[in-house]
């Protein structure tokens with residue numbers, strides 16, 4: 220395959236419509252999209268050809284916790300799942316990404332390991348507002364804060380004052396503030412429930428924790444003018460708060476994740492800590508309301524929140540939900556899990572492209588380069604058959620650890636090709652991704 224391929228399919232998804240067309244690539248970008256097939260083009264037949272996914276919520280954990288995941292394994296899994304850009308979270312690595320020096324260590328660690336393009340979120344922790352300007356100059360795409368314990372002692376949560384200081388610094392840099400929106404408060408009663416009980420874990424992080432936190436973030440946006448983004452929204456009762464803020468013109472967005480949209484609390488067995496994440500997977504009615512939030516555009520996008528760890532830290536042997544690491548491994552399966560549920564609910568691929576390609580690209584400031592099939596955009600493509608289905612087998616996952624609530628489930632969709640800036644990836648070829656927010660250093664076109 221040359222680096223400037225022409226790729227034909229009878230189902231190219233362009234601006235919300237399927238067309239029989241050829242995507243012509245030049246210097247890694249889409250040069251033009253021509254009707255029909257052209258001589259010498261790669262023919263994909265009836266495979267759907269659409270933009271590669273942009274997953275803006277991934278915990279890669281390198282450097283420092285590479286035994287949890289790592290750039291090579293995470294980006295390989297991403298490519299196999301049709302993702303062509305991801306953005307790494309700032310907290311599970313050592314050092315945490317709360318200074319420009321720490322970002323440089325992460326860039327050094329990623330060198331030569333990226334199968335897809337990879338951007339970086341910085342971190343907002345108590346007292347580091349002055350580090351955010353330099354972090355922005357060093358290339359982070361925004362920065363994230365926690366309003367509740369993050370699970371990582373090196374990455375403490377912020378109170379109101381530090382949240383506002385961080386938002387002011389980010390607004391000055393023109394970058395968004397991402398917020399893990401839970402504020403600890405009263406828990407629901409759990410007497411008599413064992414540590415293995417999922418109901419007990421769910422009761423320990425009720426919806427009102429999220430709703431109060433979202434209200435605080437809305438106040439911060441009002442006070443500072445900083446664009447804010449709620450990561451992994453789980454509580455559907457936050458939707459009216461977000462809708463009201465947006466109706467007032469406030470720049471606040473939200474994402475949710477496959478596990479909140481496809482799974483529900485009653486199907487989580489006691490002791491099945493592979494389902495543990497924070498905020499938790501809630502009841503089926505809440506899940507339906509999240510889909511409505513997506514349909515209404517109150518939730519902008521869907522990203523994985525891939526947050527793996529070692530099997531030991533998942534406490535699979537004891538099944539103790541209190542002790543287990545909170546995080547779900549799902550990076551490779553985002554496209555197909557969401558498509559499985561979305562297609563059941565009557566949504567189509569144009570909506571999926573909006574939720575998983577266009578909107579996340581805009582959040583990360585990549586909306587002029589990634590997430591769309593249009594001339595001038597990076598030739599980041601995925602070809603797949605949405606009608607095919609398969610059962611998730613652990614050996615098919617490229618994640619470092621094969622622990623995931625999706626194992627054993629039947630999902631729709633079979634990915635047959637992924638291209639990064641015109642270069643076919645997800646096969647055995649060497650990594651050719653580039654760090655986003657930096658001068659283009661990828662190896663695709665050396």
Ligand SMILES: [Zn+2]
Pocket residue numbers: 276278308524525526
């Ligand atoms: Zn996360």
